[in-house]
Every structure is written in structure tokens, then in C-alpha cells.
Amino acid sequence: MTHWFHRNPLKATAPVSFNFYGVATTPAATKVCNDLRLSRTRLLELFTDSSCNPEMMKNATDLYFSLLQGSFSWNFPMSTMVAGTVTHSPRAAPAVPYLGFILSLDDSSQECKLRYIQNFKWTDTLQGQVPNITEDEAKDVHRSLKIAAGIFKHLKESHIPKLITPVEKGRDLEARLIDSYIIQCQAEAQEVTIARAIELKHNPGLIAALAYETANFYQKADQALSSLDPAYAGKWRKYLNLKSCFYMAYAYCYHGQTLLASDKCGEAIRSLQESEKFFAKAEALCKEYGETRGPGTTAKPSGHLFFRKLGSLIKNTLEKCQRENGFIYFQKVPAEAPQLELKANYGLVEPVPFEFPALNAHWTPETLAAFDLTKRPKDDAAKPKPDEEVKPLKEPDIKPQKDSGCQIS
Known part of the structure; x- marks a missing residue:
């Protein structure tokens, strides 16, 4: 990936x-x-x-x-x-x-x-196209990200406060970075859930809610880094921003499908238009992210089929809504985008509680x-x-x- x-x-x-x-x-x-x-x-x-x-x-x-x-x-x-x-x-x-x-x-x-x-001496993180995956591999990714979130959470709550040397601001063990890692792991695990829900054609309302929750996770992870020096955290934040916009686009797209199924074609059109805006913003952020210098590998989401599929889905769904409105509904398109007050009841990710293994018998x-x-x-x-x-x-x-x-x- x-x-x-x-x-x-x-x-x-x-x-x-x-x-x-x-x-x-x-x-x-x-x-x-x-x-x-x-x-x-x-x-x-x-x-x-x-x-x-x-x-x-x-x-x-x-x-x-x-x-x-x-x-x-x-x-x-x-x-x-x-x-x-x-x-x-x-x-x-x-x-x-x-x-x-x-x-x-x-x-x-x-x-x-x-x-x-x-x-022990360690470096500091910031100051220093995918193949198909099987269902088992996807489960491994999903599980590993939840475990990783649990490890970060365990360290934050149980061990970092006991360090002999106080944690320096903006360094790896500082609360802002640990919080961002925890939330990002949860968000990326939920991405696997969303991909599965789409493949299995689950209810659009569920997909919209999961996408909205995931977008909010990425936004919270970005907010945790907002007070860090952009020279170190700027690239990371661009990634978090583009993923937040991408999943907001997903949320509005599938919410539009839900509205259309409820015969609210005018609101559906406005939801799809909002989805278009977020998708265009995500595309622009992909370019900015690729051009931003900073630590870390550079992902290429805009070249990924999962990304490109959404662009086509938004376009086709919007065109369908506009056609139906012209032939059947004749509803006015609202000036304001619908407020997304979506809450997912399934698929939300929590960190897996972590404990160190038992003391080795040699001790x-x-x-x-x-x-x-x-x-x-x-x-x-x-x-x-x-x-x-x-x-x-x-x-x-x-x-x-x-x-x-x-x-x-």
C-alpha cells in the first residue's frame, strides 16, 4: 500500500x-x-x-x-x-x-x-501504485493498525510519563505527535473497512457515515500537529488534509445516493456538488503534498484506482441525479450543502489494548x-x-x- x-x-x-x-x-x-x-x-x-x-x-x-x-x-x-x-x-x-x-x-x-x-540512541522522526490485496491481507492491515494505535496509546498513558529525561517539544514522544499517530492509525484502519463496505455494496448510508467519521479522524490528527513547526510537520499535515478532503467527498457522494433513494433529488444534487468540491480540493492537495519537502515517503493517492474511481462515481451519480430531476422530480437545488450529521453504528475502530509480554523465564x-x-x-x-x-x-x-x-x- x-x-x-x-x-x-x-x-x-x-x-x-x-x-x-x-x-x-x-x-x-x-x-x-x-x-x-x-x-x-x-x-x-x-x-x-x-x-x-x-x-x-x-x-x-x-x-x-x-x-x-x-x-x-x-x-x-x-x-x-x-x-x-x-x-x-x-x-x-x-x-x-x-x-x-x-x-x-x-x-x-x-x-x-x-x-x-x-x-539507547534513536533518531527523531520529523527532524531527521499498490498491488491487489486479499481479504486475509486486508484483515492483517486492519488488525495491525488497531494494534499500532493501542501501542501508541499504551506508551502515552503508561510509560512516557515515567521517562527519566523529560520529553522535548516537537519530538517523537511528545503528546501532540503520539496523539496524531493514534488517530491516524484508527483512520487508516477505517479506510480498510470502507473499502470492504464498498466492495460488498453495503448500504450507502453506512458508507457515508464511515467516510464522514474517517474524514473527522484525519482532521483531528492534523489539528494535533497544527502548532508544530511546518518545516518538520508540513508534509505530514498535507497528507492528513488530503485524506480528510477525500473522505468528505466520499461522505457527500454516498449521502447524495441516500437522499436520492428518499426522493430528495434536489438535496441529492447539492450533496453531489459538494462532493465534487471536496474531491477537487483533494486532487489539489495531492499535488501540493507531492511538492512539499519533508521527512517520510511520498504516497501517490491521486494515481491510485481507489482515488480515481471516486471521481468517476461522483460525476456519474451527479449526472444521474440531474437527469432524474429534469424528468421526474423538478425539485429546487438548495443553495446550502446539507449538514452531515452522520454517525456510524458499525465499523468504527478502537485501539487494541496493549500489554508487554510476561517477564522472560531467564530473569x-x-x-x-x-x-x-x-x-x-x-x-x-x-x-x-x-x-x-x-x-x-x-x-x-x-x-x-x-x-x-x-x-x-
Whole structure:
């Protein structure tokens, strides 16, 4: 779907070896470090692997985060400390300090002594024709976008407020950008729903309502970015604007069909005329978007069959309404466009709740105790490391096949 969806650049990260020589004092601790390095490398490879599917990505992500959690937080239920060793009590009990490494008893995700041992470097996103898809592929896209929205929402609510370094304004983890990502994921998931509803010839009223809700999603995503520097967010906002106009055109087009079916031909004509205006604006914004410099890949919606089909549909439906009005209805065309007060009862997208996977079994109190931070070089953080350069993450160049539209039924 490279021609249809705009994508900001993938975040790149500096290599992390997890080689805590001297600090990891047992084979079990060393194994955790090795597994962390390998699972992180594998996960990063999948971001640019065109053969990757959602299941592969989820398995790799779960493995990495199950290991990573042990280095910043964990909870050992049913455990107590006796003379420096861990024994299990017969009933569930809250996690207790183990050799002073767990700092709080009040939070189910408790801080660990290793939280400060490794810094991660990431790039900042903004300051730094499609083949047919099957129904299963469409479901994967739909599901993945809802999961992505849930991940962004989870980070915003549960983890970003706990960061050691405050979030800088206009950077990736700031609320305005996270909100825009959440809403855009919801909007793009609803696009899949709309495409399916059209293919299956669902009620025009339902399609109009879904299109209207989707247009509003894109408008809200744009509003979240409105106070950002246009030099960084301008291209992204053009994309959000063109998609909002496109789906407003869809909403007015299908609303016009609903009005015609109710013998309100004059209002139907006015609705189709409004649809024409929004479609023309979307076409103009497509051109502006393509000419706007900024981060991210450049989608080409105006060359996509799904886009072009709407132009033909508006034209044909308007001509039909005008013919019917001249032969049958003889109704006056209102000067004002009808107010769209549409509410979709079906097909609306909510983020899928996200939770990190369970702590990896390799993390035990004994493994944590085996990391001796007193043996860490004192000037370790001050020395520049040549292998910490953050290199751009290049996505694979997938050539689209002949574009014959989005067939998902």
C-alpha cells in the first residue's frame, strides 16, 4: 500500500551490544545479555524485511521485550528473602526487595537496579501504485493498525510519563505527535473497512457515515500537529488534509445516493456538488503534498484506482441525479450543502489494548543479583563509542504491481 498511505521515516537506533563485561558475573547473567543482543538484532532486521508477516513481528517483539523488561522493571510474586536467598511463600505476596535491587513496593512494575546501565540512541522522526490485496491481507492491515494505535496509546498513558529525561517539544514522544499517530492509525484502519463496505455494496448510508467519521479522524490528527513547526510537520499535515478532503467527498457522494433513494433529488444534487468540491480540493492537495519537502515517503493517492474511481462515481451519480430531476422530480437545488450529521453504528475502530509480554523465564532473582554494578567502569558513559552512530533505517524498495484497485472480498 505504498501509494496509498504516507509513512514517516522508520526510527533508526544505534547498535547495542549488551556486553556488560565484569558486571555480568555468572553464566546465567551472560546468557541473558547474549539473548538480549540477538533478539534485538533480529527485531530490527524484521523492520526492513519484506517477507515479514504480523506473526513473525509479534513473536520477535514479545521475545525482545520479555528479556528487556528484566533490565528496567520486574515483579517476583510469592517471593520472600531469607538470608540473601529467595524462597517461595505458600500464598501470593507482593514483591519484596531482593538485596536492595527492587526500590518500591507500591507499583506492580517495580524499578530495577539495571535501569540505568544502558542508554539507547534513536533518531527523531520529523527532524531527521499498490498491488491487489486479499481479504486475509486486508484483515492483517486492519488488525495491525488497531494494534499500532493501542501501542501508541499504551506508551502515552503508561510509560512516557515515567521517562527519566523529560520529553522535548516537537519530538517523537511528545503528546501532540503520539496523539496524531493514534488517530491516524484508527483512520487508516477505517479506510480498510470502507473499502470492504464498498466492495460488498453495503448500504450507502453506512458508507457515508464511515467516510464522514474517517474524514473527522484525519482532521483531528492534523489539528494535533497544527502548532508544530511546518518545516518538520508540513508534509505530514498535507497528507492528513488530503485524506480528510477525500473522505468528505466520499461522505457527500454516498449521502447524495441516500437522499436520492428518499426522493430528495434536489438535496441529492447539492450533496453531489459538494462532493465534487471536496474531491477537487483533494486532487489539489495531492499535488501540493507531492511538492512539499519533508521527512517520510511520498504516497501517490491521486494515481491510485481507489482515488480515481471516486471521481468517476461522483460525476456519474451527479449526472444521474440531474437527469432524474429534469424528468421526474423538478425539485429546487438548495443553495446550502446539507449538514452531515452522520454517525456510524458499525465499523468504527478502537485501539487494541496493549500489554508487554510476561517477564522472560531467564530473569530470576539470582540472575539479577549476578550483575555487580560496582565493577562497571566509572568513565564508561563519558567515552564516545564509534559503534553508537545511528544509521538511517532504509526500507526495502518494493515495486508495485499493476494497480487495479483494492479487492478485499
